[in-house]
Amino acid sequence: MSVAHCRMATFRPYQLQRSKSVSTRLVRASFKALKYPAAPRTWLQCPRSPLTTPRPYQPPSPFTQRLLSTMGDSATPEAPSHPPVERSREDGRERKLLHFIYDQPNRDEIQGNPAKVLDLIEEFGKTYHFMNIGRAKGKFIIDIIEEKKPEVMIELGGYVGYSAILFGDAVRRAGGRHYYSLELNPEFAAIANMLLELAGLRDFVTILVGRSDLSLDKLFSSGHVKHVEVMLIDHYKPAYTADLKLCEQLGKIVPGVSVVVADNVLYPGNPPYLEYVRSTVEQKREAAKKGPVQAYDTTNLPQRSVGSFMPADATPSFELTGNPNLVYDSKLVKPETTRDAIEVSRCVGIQE
Numbered sequence: 366m367s368v369a370h371c372r373m374a375t376f377r378p379y380q381l382q383r384s385k386s387v388s389t390r391l392v393r394a395s396f397k398a399l400k401y402p403a404a405p406r407t408w409l410q411c412p413r414s415p416l417t418t419p420r421p422y423q424p425p426s427p428f429t430q431r432l433l434s435t436m437g438d439s440a441t442p443e444a445p446s447h448p449p450v451e452r453s454r455e456d457g458r459e460r461k462l463l464h465f466i467y468d469q470p471n472r473d474e475i476q477g478n479p480a481k482v483l484d485l486i487e488e489f490g491k492t493y494h495f496m497n498i499g500r501a502k503g504k505f506i507i508d509i510i511e512e513k514k515p516e517v518m519i520e521l522g523g524y525v526g527y528s529a530i531l532f533g534d535a536v537r538r539a540g541g542r543h544y545y546s547l548e549l550n551p552e553f554a555a556i557a558n559m560l561l562e563l564a565g566l567r568d569f570v571t572i573l574v575g576r577s578d579l580s581l582d583k584l585f586s587s588g589h590v591k592h593v594e595v596m597l598i599d600h601y602k603p604a605y606t607a608d609l610k611l612c613e614q615l616g617k618i619v620p621g622v623s624v625v626v627a628d629n630v631l632y633p634g635n636p637p638y639l640e641y642v643r644s645t646v647e648q649k650r651e652a653a654k655k656g657p658v659q660a661y662d663t664t665n666l667p668q669r670s671v672g673s674f675m676p677a678d679a680t681p682s683f684e685l686t687g688n689p690n691l692v693y694d695s696k697l698v699k700p701e702t703t704r705d706a707i708e709v710s711r712c713v714g715i716q717e
């Protein structure tokens with residue numbers, strides 16, 4: 366691998382500091398929202414003794430506001446002056462799922478049975494929409510797991526653990542050693558851990574909470590993961606290309622070994638990612654002449670995707686060039702029953 370194209374990531378302590386303070390504020394905000402769920406306006410206006418008067422409401426900083434606006438009412442530290450708004454996807458459905466599953470009368474039969482936990486997630490998914498990959502697209506990924514028999518599989522974007530249960534079980538059955546699920550939202554991670562526990566996969570699957578790029582860097586630098594065998598990308602749409610480039614420039618994409626699967630490439634779609642994995646080496650070398658970039662490519666991405674999960678002006682934690690010399694055999698795989706598809710990119714060579 367050429368040294369010129371394989372610059373190590375430049376770590377910026379500023380980025381880490383920023384993400385730490387934001388997560389601290391998020392936790393505080395979540396507790397505040399839980400403590401004062403739906404207090405009427407008069408609640409704030411009641412005369413109080415100086416000892417019990419709440420501190421004047423401090424609005425969050427603009428950065429935190431933008432981050433929180435991507436995460437739903439339960440995380441928004443608004444002054445408790447009006448009832449929470451019911452918005453789709455932000456109505457606590459993930460917590461309701463946990464109660465639904467843990468309230469099953471036959472929990473002893475479910476314990477240790479990944480298929481039964483998946484069935485229950487799907488059953489509850491008839492009432493609420495969940496962002497799970499589903500069985501139809503999942504079947505193709507299970508085929509890849511059975512073919513490649515990865516020792517370790519990584520997923521970017523774990524949500525409530527559906528894909529970690531589906532593919533973690535498949536990796537274990539194929540003789541693998543471990544599954545890492547990288548998830549930004551600690552509440553989703555906590556729910557996923559409870560469902561993994563019920564599925565009997567808690568020891569096999571580790572959820573890393575935080576930004577995927579920082580977690581990937583940690584996994585590689587700690588030696589827990591030597592290189593990418595099978596990786597599912599299913600998280601912040603602008604980060605698909607950035608995180609793949611990070612793996613490339615750290616030397617973790619290996620010809621003949623690494624298979625990268627990206628979800629939602631048709632709906633909501635990910636044109637910059639498809640363009641990157643389908644480009645020739647010459648096209649990528651030309652683009653890389655600009656030098657390392659520390660920004661997400663959001664060209665032709667739906668605005669909704671750019672503002673989901675992360676603030677719309679978020680930037681990667683590292684300067685990125687990728688490795689333009691890597692050659693992929695990249696194909697769309699679309700089940701008949703879904704309108705969406707996955708992109709399966711196999712690294713097949715390195716062009717010097």
Ligand SMILES: C[S@@+](CC[C@H](N)C(=O)[O-])C[C@H]1O[C@@H](n2cnc3c(N)ncnc32)[C@H](O)[C@@H]1O
Nearest residue numbers: 496497498522524527528548549577600601674
């Ligand atoms: C589509 S869902 C994942 C669904 C899951 N793979 C499944 O099929 O069950 C996307 C998840 O990615 C997480 N996410 C978004 N941006 C992220 C980031 N930068 N790092 C890690 N996780 C992220 C979100 O919190 C959300 O839970």
